[in-house]
Structure formats: C-alpha cells, structure tokens
Amino acid sequence: MSYNEIPLGKAHRLINTGATVLVTSRSGNKNNVMVAAWQMPISFKPPLIAVGIGKARYTHKLIEKSGEFVVNVPPMKMLSAVWYCGTHSGKNLDKFSLCELNKIKAKKVKAPAIEGCIGFIECRVYSSPSAGDHTIFVGEILSASAKEGLFDEVLDLKKAQPVHHLGDRFFCTTNAIKEVK
C-alpha cells in the first residue's frame, strides 16, 4: 500500500468534502488518535487547515505540548474504528492497538499517520484560537500524501469512500462526482 505526496496547495482537497477525520498526535512516547468531524481547510496562502478539538480531550493536551498533529482521512471500511476512537479516550488506552490501526511514519512531524487511510495531512500548529468548549487548532500544512490511485487533482470518490458524520450514530459516504460545465 503506497502513498504519494501531493502538492501542498492541493492538500486541502483531501478534506474539502467535509469528511470526518482521524487526528493523530504524539508527545514524548505517547501516541493518540481521536475522531474529528469538525474540520475545514482555512487558507490557500499559506496552506492551512483547521480542526476543532474539545478542550477536555487527551489529544488537546498532546497537540498543545507537541505543536504538531496529523489529519488522516479514513474510508468507510474503517467506520467501526472511527466509532471506537470517537467514543473512547486514549488517556489510558492504546487505541491504535485496540482498533488494529497500523502507524505509518510521517515525513515532517513526529505524530504517526494511519495506514489504510485515503490520505493524510501533516501539520504544525499555526494558531489555536478558543471557541466555546473547543479549540480551533489551525495547522500549517507541512506535507500531504494520498494513497496510490485515490487522488488526481481531486479525490476519486468511488474508490475513496470517505466517512461523513451526520450526528449521533449516523454516518454516510459520498456518491458519484458531478462536474459543473
């Protein structure tokens, strides 16, 4: 399973449909993975993305300490892992091992990426404004990679099958692409 780097200026297209993502972080020897349905690209120049992380989350602490994180885009076939990771804290659990998520070494940051994901975006914290009970972690994109065959200018949705969250226990994926003429 090989991943190819994609241009930083197009990296936001990995998450532009608004898919739910797995955020990985690492501080010291502790790795963690959490789910974030609240994410968006936020700047072209410089290339930035934003992720909303609850202030009480363990990942919040790890990102604050390390100043880095990776946004991984899981496919629908990882939905049970997505659900588990979104409903359990990694403070005292190794969710990678429990969900059989294999780590991939990232190129620019110490936090790991997740094998089997559609792609992943490696970020350094650019700013972290507070918004109610969450922090908006704005990440400067340092590197982005997509799984071989899944990204050519935009995602190949038929093959990629990203996860989208409606709320509660309800999820969906996207269907065929429509091109505006």
Place this chain on the structure above:
Amino acid sequence: MSYNEIPLGKAHRLINTGATVLVTSRSGNKNNVMVAAWQMPISFKPPLIAVGIGKARYTHKLIEKSGEFVVNVPPMKMLSAVWYCGTHSGKNLDKFSLCELNKIKAKKVKAPAIEGCIGFIECRVYSSPSAGDHTIFVGEILSASAKEGLFDEVLDLKKAQPVHHLGDRFFCTTNAIKEVK
C-alpha cells in the same frame, strides 16, 4: 414550503456532514450571498459554528460591518446557483435576482435566509480570528430552521441531498445513512 425551528443544541447537525453552504449577509440596504465550502460546527456550549471567508470577499466586509450572517444549506438542485455565487462577486451584482434565489425573512438577524434550502442557521459574530488569507468567522447560533420533513434528529439525506465540494468544478452529494450498531 415551510420551515420549522430546530433546537439550538442540534442546529450544528444541519452542517455536520461538511456540506458546502451559502452565506448570506446584509449591511445597510445591501444583501449578499456567497458560497463557503469551508465551514464546521465548533462548540456545543455555547452552540457555535465557524465559517472561513476570504479577506478580499465582499461578504467579509458586510459581516464585519453588521456582525451577523446566515448559513444556508443548499440542495443539489441548486448547484448551478451555488456555482454562480461561488464564482461572482456580489459587490456590483444582485446574485439573489440573477440566480432566482428568493429571500426569506430570518427570525433573529437582518440578513435574509434563502428559500428552497434544506435549512439555515442564523448567527451573530462571536469572534473572528485571522488564519492566513481567510478570517474564521465564529458565529453564535441564535436560531436554526429546517425545511419541513428534512430533519428529525439528523438530516434525512435521501430527501435533503446536500452539496459537497471536492475542489475545482467537482461536487457530489451524500448517499444512504449508515447507523453504527
């Protein structure tokens, strides 16, 4: 075509799938509508959502002046209007009239909502952190409404058919809901 108010605490579920939205604003006698693919809910308590708006956009000026905006969720059948609104500035054009978008009076803000949309969320600016070439307008949700029959705890995707943007001229909608057991 009737709209029902939905609880503020569940309003974020109108945009939780990451759909592309139409942001409406008004300052003085000027109304405008623009497209934003970059949006996310950002807090439960208080209920907040965030929208990324390019600093050069006309809507940016109107929101700065008025401190208010409405996030409208268009269905796929409005895709040509979405495309037009995303590729033309409203500074010297009336996009409502050109795209045949009918305004609905919002309940709590002066900016109009758009008839035919799946639902809309009325916001007052809570904060507006800068992030590269965009501003993150964080909006406190003052009221939210969904079209009759399209929202019951979560969106009814089969009927709602929200628009999702991949990048460039490529769009898609979501498919059947999957419930995690």
